[in-house]
Amino acid sequence: MLEINNIRVQVEDKEVLNGVNLRVDRGEIVALMGPNGSGKSSLANTLIGNPRYRVLEGKIKLNGEDLLAMKTDERASKGVLMAFQQPVAIPGVTVREMLLAALRSDGKKMSALELKKMVYAEAQKLKIDETILTRGVNDGFSGGEKKKLEILQMRVLKPELLILDEIDSGLDVDALKLLAESIMEMVKEEKMSVLVITHYQKLLKYLVPDKVTVLKRGVVVDGGDKEIVEKIEKKGYAIYD
């Protein structure tokens, strides 16, 4: 469903991706690993069309369509959703207001009441404190609350492709398990595809990848199945030096 072809990307004057290829099929979980600064988050930002990331060369196709020709909101309506590493606060806008606007722009019909029920039910499953639902999105939330809210949005927006940008940072094991279960449910039931970006293996115990790609300094240095995760755990990224 997602095909990344020889992509080269620049931020300000620095080239952060130097010809990356990657493929994610429907219902597949693909892990993107690599040390800090390897270009993992750059790839995620390129996928959602962050204007700071300039594509110099290459192609990205989503279900055969040219993703790079679309604006961020169009990509979202085609089913791409990213759970941000550091979600920004939107004071005064509740998660329900934001989701309602998102669903309506997407032409999906859901009443405010239906959405409310859904949000509260999902919040309960994800053990999200109800009081944060009445506050502005991410406004004064703890790190864990922010991550949980990203996954709650996934439950409502039901993307075809979920990009998890370091969702594991700042989460305890229980919360991590809970989020992974919620994601796995969507993979099984909705055939959602997942691109998991992480530099630890912790998350991948609960979100077992079908494929693993390793990035370093903006290029793919390794690829294969989940065995790579164990290899990195034992020997570290130094093996790619």
Place this chain on the structure above:
Amino acid sequence: MEETKKLWKKLRKKVTQFMTKNLFKRDKVKYVYKSKKGLDEGVVIDISARKNEPKWMLQRRLDALSLYEKMPIPKWGGDLSPIDFDDIYYYLKPVEKAGKTWEEVPDAIKNTFEKIGVPEAERKMLAGVKSQYDSEVVYGSIKKSLAKKGVVFLSMDEGLAQYPELVKEYWGKVVPMGDNKLAALNSAVWSGGSFIYVPKNVEVGLPLQAYFRINAESAGQFERTLIIADEGSKLHYIEGCSAPAYSTASLHAAVVEIFVKKGAKVQYSTVQNWYKNVYNLVTKRAWVEEEGEMRWVDGNLGSALTMKYPACILAGRRAHGEMLSVAWAGKDQHQDTGAKMIHLAPETTSQIVSKSISKNGGRASFRGLVQINKGAVGSRSKVTCDALILDKLSRSDTYPTNKIMEEKVVLEHEATVSRVSEEQLLYLMSRGIDEKEAEALVVNGFMDPVVKEIPMEYAIEINRLINLEMQGSVG
């Protein structure tokens, strides 16, 4: 729930209709009387004579005129040079007498108030209405149940005729005629405005509303409002306004004086949507006695320049003053607004929350004063002002002044200036929301703390007006 939803839908529709009907068009009205352009003693004597005022009021007007002539035009705040004070009509009388039913109001005038939705709102959600057209109140009503309890809601002219002793005692007491040049001008040529008296322990459940319209070109509107909320009473007063589109400057210089007696609570809400040729220079002040509460809620969306700093003089122990304001400054607009909290007594508290948004070269300034006098032990004040700037052409300034003469007090001040960040837009867009709507969401969220304190109908109006401004479809 279902009921609320229906009502909400209906109100939304109405506001949409209201916005699409062109309120910025002039109504064809034949005036009963127009003073000559410009101001001199003759004009003032003429206004007073036409209103059959007592001699002492004429004397006050003339005293105010001589003060006005001596005082310099303020050099601070906004640019007042586009106002040609000699080219303004100081008194425009549209009708002989205010109507008590809408049938008595001339069609051309009535239609405008219909468009705004005043009669409908009156039936559904208001305890009383005053509608002022240029210089005079053309319509007034109050619910019988309130009148029976002794609540007085008259035009200021009627108030002076029927309650001369009260007016003589309170008029000009909290805003003295020499307070500032525009207050002096108002004191000299005032006409219309509201006179309200709420008796002891009477709660006016639904709001009283006044609606002001400037219709004539080069018009000056100088309404004068006096509100006396007696001990333990409760009142919510709302004012709205509009004006047609003219290229010459119009002047709106009002004075509002409020007396909040022991334990009384008053909220005064304003939704100001003057056309962009109106200079809106208003003096509003409340005197708050022991355990009284005064709350100003102020939405400034229109006008070329607004200079307005509602004040609370906290004169009695544990009196409380509050100001919640939101200002929108678009193209060719300068909103210079703020608040003054003067703490004279112990344990008095005040809060100022100011939100401003500037776009397309607009300028929003916050000017605030917190003064805590010697002896006001245990007083507390909190000032929060947040500015949102939507593009590089626009501007925001903050001018806070604190005069603290007592040591045992608490004063907090927070100020933020922010832009709608690219990160916020990216985040919302990554949820499928397009750029314009994403920006509108951020702006609405920013205003939310103030807007939710405004009655629903007006809150929707503010949200809608701002969303329309954001899309650039107004003005």
